[in-house]
Amino acid sequence: MSEPMPDDRNGSAELPMADGARGEALRFEEPVKFKGRKRFLQSLQRISSSPSLARMGRVPSSNYRTGGKASMSCVSLASSSSAYGGHSYSSQNSVGFSTAPTSVVTTPGPDTQTFDFKSRIRVVGQPPPGQAATTSLTVPLPAEVRSAVKDTQLAINPEMTVVKDDYFSKPVLDVVPERKRRAIDFWGEMPYEIRIQIFQCLQPWEIVRCSVVSKSWHKMCFDGQLWTNVDTHEYYRDIPSTSLVKIMTAAGPFVRDLNLRGCAQLWERWTTHGQAISDACRNLQYFSLEGCRIDRSSVHYFLLRNTRLVHINFCGVQAVNNSAMKIVAQGCPQLEFLDVSWCNHLDTQGLHKVVQSCPKLKELKASETRGWNDKAFLLDLFHGNTLERLVIAHSDIDDEGLEVLLQGENPEIDPLTDKLVVAPRKFRHLNLSRCHHLSDKGVKCLAHNVPQLAGLEVSHIISLTDDAFKHLFDDAPLLTHLDMEEIEDITNTTLQNLAQSSCAPFLQRLNISYCENLGDTGMLPVLKACRSLRTIDMDNTRVSDLVLTEAAAQIRLRDRESPLGPPFYRDATVQQPRKVALHLTVYDCQNVTWTGIREIMSRNTEPDRELIISLKCFYGYQDTVNEHMKRVKSGRLESAERLERKWAEYMIATEEAGVGGAGARRRRRRAREAAMVHADEEEGGPRAGRRRARSGGCAIM
Helix, strand or coil, X not given: CCCCEEECCCCEEECCCCCCCCCCCCCCCCCCCCCCHHHHHHCCCEEECCHHHHHCCCCCCXXXXXXXXXXXXXXXXXXXXXXXXXXXXXXXXXXXXXXCCCCCCCCCCCCCCCCCCCCCCCCCCCCCCCCCCCCCCCEECCHHHCECCCCCCCCCCXXXXXXXXXXXXXXXXXXXXXXXXXXXXXXXXXXXXXHHHHHCCCCHHHHHHHCCCXXXXXXXXXXXXXXXXXXXXXXXXCXXXXXXXXXXXXXXXXXCEEECCCCHHHHHHHHHHHHHHHHHCCCCCEEECCCCCCCHHHHHHHHHHCCCCCEEECCCCCCCCHHHHHHHHHHCCCCCEXXXXXXXXXXXXXXXXXXXXXXXXXXXXXXXXXXXXXXHHHHHHHHHCCCCEEECCCCCCCHHHHHHHHHCCCCEECCCCCCEECCCCCCCEEECCCCCCCCHHHXXXXXXXXXXXXXXXXXXXXXXXXXXXXXXCCCCCCCCEEECCCCXXXXXXXXXXXXXXXXXXXXXXXXXXXXXXXXXXXXXHHHHHCCCCCEEECCCCECEHHHHHHHHHHHHHHHHCCCCCCHHHCCCCCCCXXXXXXXXXXXXXXXXXXXXXXXXXXXXXXXXXXXXXXXXXXXXXXXXXXXHHHHHHCCCHHHHHHHHHHHHHHHHHHHHHCCCCCCHHHHHHHHHHHHHHHHHHHCCCCCCCCCCCCCCCCXXX
């Protein structure tokens, strides 16, 4: 029996050795050298149970079966090429024989065990000649590398230990197929309300185009929730009449605001679908048929089926008459806005019924209507006193009718102040333009009766004079818009009274076009006193360059008083966008020259400016002014200054060329050269190569 001989002192372990071999020298026999296939099989250390090795002449181990699957069970420690155990890489114990690794690279098995070269080992090999083998020629694998083998394939042998966790005995895991992603119908599974919300982000004509995608989209595109507000004045040219009819019939119960302004293509549809459309649209509050061609019966159907109307616009609809107004009076008690301008078949007889039945009426537009001398109608308007906006331009009202409208009939007079004791009117905007029957007597009634008046239009009333506005401006402190166009008899006195009145700081728009008697004497005080002016129309007047210079100076003062502070307090690194603070119209003014135009252009290009002036002037200067304004707004101040300088040189050369005497030819040549340089600058700079031919303009103009 072999016994282990531990040596604790040197830390080595001696392997057991056979009894007959202890103390004897190790004998190494030179192995028989084979060639070819036998040499390859000789070098194998892996003993397998495969029957293929048995057929090749190698004797398998007696402890292993030859049938069944081939599996790695043990490794032989004896080799025909090296009878000496130990590390096969050691050249000290190889005695000149090959000690190359005998395991094939692809053969699975345990890693090579590393031992101490100085330890005493026992050689397990063939017994000496003439002596029987007493021990087994094989050694089992370590327990940690043994593989579990099926009971039906391996016999139980006490000399063999089953190898666990063998590479080949591990079960092959079933490959789980990748789960296919379920196809998601993103649009179909989306809630219907969210889809409707997405469609609401589209423009109306885009929704109509989407309706041809599919039946489901067609249903959604004409859902009433998308058409609560049908305003077709911007896209009625892009939508056919059939789609408009379908929208109104499908979305009728949901529609609150129906604006069919300009839909002339519905003329043939009203006769066939007018009643169906009116039956569907029963909840309207805002209804506009401005400029539409519609039959009278369809108008009546709409008015009869919509009793909640608040806003009605029938401007220019020839089918509207007094019968329609009667229906409005009977069925629309909540009416606040009514526009029947340019309805030729309507007069104040129909409007009288509306005024009596609609106590909430605030805005009435009835331009180009007849019957405004009806005293009963005017008295009802006076006693109601609900109107805030009245537009009766080009009507037949006269001075007596306006007095009844503003003062009533036989008003009381205060003996102390000699003023009428009348409740003030609520008018905020009054348009009396082109009422040729009015005179100073009627317009004087506005004084002391309209304290809340903000807009007054009395243009084209040629019979008015300065006396009509003498006391009006002081009694209208909230006046912001004043239109006195083409009143030939007013003078600079009216403008001076306006500059001294209480409404001067609030005035924003002033129109004195074609008032040929107005000039610098009246406009200069207005520009200084009216600091809130935004628009001044003074074409065909006698104003001169002084007015333009004063306007530029006033805008410069406004810029210094702006909320951002003076220019020297602003951040120089941040370029402030230029805003138009004043619009001036001065074309056809004989006293306005290019010098005044240049003054405006020069002030607009000053650095650290926020407010500038927009100018509409003589047609020969307008292209240059527009190009200059374009460059100023885009921040190209240097380019704008260069354009102004070239234009000034051109204008000076042109004036010099018109002077006779010596050097006239030279001056004309300089004028032509200056004109070419200015034209190049106005078009964006000089071009290389040949110049483009330019015409001299229209000879008539």
